Amino acid sequence: MIMREQILEVLERYDKENIRIGAIGSHSALDIADGAKEEGFKTLIVSQKGRHRTYAHYFKEKRTKDGLTKGFIDEVIILEKFAKIIEIQEELRRKNVIFVPNRSFVVYTGIDKVENEFLIPLFGSRNLLRSEERSEEKSYYWLLEKAGLPYPEKIENPKDINELVIVKLPHAKKRLERGFFTAASYKEFREKAERLIKLGIITKEDLAKARIEKYIIGPVFNFDFFYSPIDEEIELLGIDWRFETSLDGHVRLPAHQQLTLPEHQFEPEYTVCGHASSTLRESLLEKVFDMAEKYVEATQKYYPPGIIGPFTLQTALDKDLNFYIYDVAPRTGGGTNIHMAMGHPYGNALWRKSMSTGRRIALEIKRAVELDELEKVVT
Incomplete structure (x- = not known):
């Protein structure tokens, strides 16, 4: 280093x-x-x-x-x-x-x-x-655990899948992108994995190292924060959410139409292709700042000098208004282009x-x- x-x-x-x-x-x-x-x-x-x-x-x-x-x-x-x-x-x-x-x-x-x-x-x-590399021993999941922050429960063995999960691994060809898929049983996991390997979307090697975690059903919010070492303060600058191919196309189809898709279109892909701006119900902001404070404190303890400048906590919100952090960007987030030239409501x-x-x-x-x-x- x-x-x-x-x-x-x-x-x-x-x-x-x-x-x-x-x-x-x-x-x-x-x-x-x-x-x-x-x-x-x-x-x-x-x-x-x-x-x-x-x-x-x-x-x-x-x-x-x-x-x-x-x-x-x-x-x-x-x-x-x-x-x-x-x-x-x-x-x-x-x-x-x-x-x-x-x-x-x-x-x-x-x-x-x-x-x-x-x-x-x-x-x-x-x-x-x-820490952004999921395969690392001290990945952001390790840091979230040390910080006492909520994240989706990990499933160690695919044979233990008994409810909806998301399988996280890189795309076989587009390595910057995702080869994610969902499954609600071991049978579905195996069938989808075999289909995606056949289509060249994922590989057996990546599947063996994939992270499997419970799927949080709810909206996603990416919180774009900034920590100032000069002021020693956290700022919420903006919130964004993603457009993903071909997932966003799938969700606009009626269920019966989805079931008629050919094999090469059947499984949605999660390639991020754009972002949109969002705001959050004000009563939930206290929880959001609490998460940011814990994350900053953990980085200062385990990765001194700690986070400097921008970072993004990517979250899903369940029906009981509980946040789960499913990804962390310890640098400028991917959705901040929505801020340029005009800023964002919170930062502004x-x-x-x-x-x-x-x-x-x-x-x-x-x-x-x-x-x-x-x-x-x-x-």
């Missing part, structure tokens, strides 16, 4: 008056760059050839014929593969880049390289990124101005520079 002291040595050579905020061109890069621009920072996006035009053309800052400015991305570095970001570290350091990690960055670069080779100041908690109301996750990150970096406390917000 790259030590914080090594990162602080890098920071000592930075021109603090010319900090750039950088991110991988995927996932939540638009929100990160938009927010950075709002707070006056230059923005740098590292993209992959074939996926670069969004950043290098459509949202690149430029002048119109009549002298107007549009766009908010100052510079784009285009690589053959995202993973080659390891090879341009010297350039990033020369440009005084503080990098904001997202899930795409971790997946495409590789968690080992992020921890041991990426010698660039990260805004956030480098050591917590590995708290700060009395447009406050997206991206802008909140930039504001914390800006304050850390002004207060000479950058060491508090990077790892």
Whole structure:
């Protein structure tokens, strides 16, 4: 693991008056760059050839014929593969880049390289990124248990399935995506697994390591939080929920129509393809803040210095209004692009101005520079 002291040595050579905020061109890069621009920072996006035009053309800052400015991305570095970001570290350091990690960055670069080779100041908690891997011994489930937080009950043996469960494993081909499926009995589990393996959606190897947990029937809420090491305070910035293929198409079909689907369409897939904004009944917010407080305290105890900046608690709410945390993002969440340019009701109301996750990150970096406390917000 790259030590914080090594990162602080890098920071000592930075021109603090010319900090750039950088991110991988995927996932939540638009929100990160938009927010950075709002707070006056230059923005740098590292993209992959074939996926670069969004950043290098459509949202690149430029002048119109009549002298107007549009766009908010100052510079784009285009690589053959995202993973080659390891090879341009010297350039990033020369440009005084503080990098904001997202899930795409971790997946495409590789968690080992992020921890041991990426010698660039990260805004956030480098050591917590590995907790997102479900196969790790000290995954976010381990952390939730230590924190005394509610999460869906795990089923150790598929033969013990006697009510609806969800089986969590990666997609066979789209490794960033999910190969999830549901089952209410061991027989259904076995039949669905065999069908999905045959269709090339999951593999036997991944199935053997899958996490099986009781399915919480109810709406899902992703709570986009921010922890400020400067103020030592938790902020709720926004709430989002997901659009998933082909699940969302299935639920719009009558039950009798679902039963007539051919084999290759029969099992819904859970690939996240978009997000929508949400709010929550106010009487439930106390429970939400309680969960966030326990999570932050646990990260500080078991993963010092603890969470820095954005994190998302992904929850399902049952019929008795009990929350269950089924996933944790110890970095900026996947749904924060719904905040960009206009913020979110909670963040906006708290700060009395447009406050997206991206802008909140930039504001914390800006304050850390002004207060000479950058060491508090990077790892």
